[in-house]
Amino acid sequence: MNTPARLDATFAALADPTRRAILARLALGEATVGELGEPFAMSQPAISKHLRVLELAGLIRRGRDAQRRPCRIEAAPLAEANAWLERYRQLWEMRFDDLDRLLDEMKAAGKPARKPRVRRKS
Amino acid sequence: MNTPARLDATFAALADPTRRAILARLALGEATVGELGEPFAMSQPAISKHLRVLELAGLIRRGRDAQRRPCRIEAAPLAEANAWLERYRQLWEMRFDDLDRLLDEMKAAGKPARKPRVRRKS
DNA sequence: ACCATGCATAACAATCGAGTTATGTAACTC
């Protein structure tokens, strides 16, 4: 799986509150499928499906303990997602005036950035 | 839009390489719909749809310049996504042995973490 | 041996997502 596809899978896996909650639970330590599903008003196969999505995204690994399939979080893909987001950090850490100034600088540097426009009523 | 729903929308918007590329382009400055679509082998309505997804996720804003609809990146939701990921940073920054030690500590602290198991042939 | 536990898998329904082509529309150009 190359990096763009892995980012696809990672972000898609994170785009669901149930799966994010499952990861939050797993951050506290291993848990079985039953333990993971208990907080949710959802059938057990639905939980299994969410776990499969997380597994395919490489965000969890499943072990075996008798009938149990304890899950562990695997945070490496989160690091990649974080690395992608990092490239935009300056864009959200700046205040608005700074942003405008940056865009002006970029425009002055020959980038095809357009003039900031008047904001409509939205 | 409350925070979980906004995270849903943000992560879902990022789970597409076209939209990530559009954001990367917008990080360099404003661009029109045509400029944004030019790198992609895709119809113009498809690009408009991607832009609408980004707009609904609050990741871009659209202005108006005659017939053009220049788009600007709006990085605030990325900050929220980043904040969510940050809570897992220690999980991916640790080496494996450290992770095992942390889980053991958590287990010792009364958390229902299970014993690390023997890894199967996978 | 037999039943219970813990989970996966199959089959299905409903919704969503991403793309298409065709068409509508606002603003500029001449």
Add this chain to the structure above:
DNA sequence: GAGTTACATAACTCGATTGTTATGCATGGT
């Protein structure tokens, strides 16, 4: 005012997601 540019919107296709119920299956307990 007629055509062009730049984009949006509508209607559709099709595959992927997300949930369900029903069932299968390995393991452990008695």
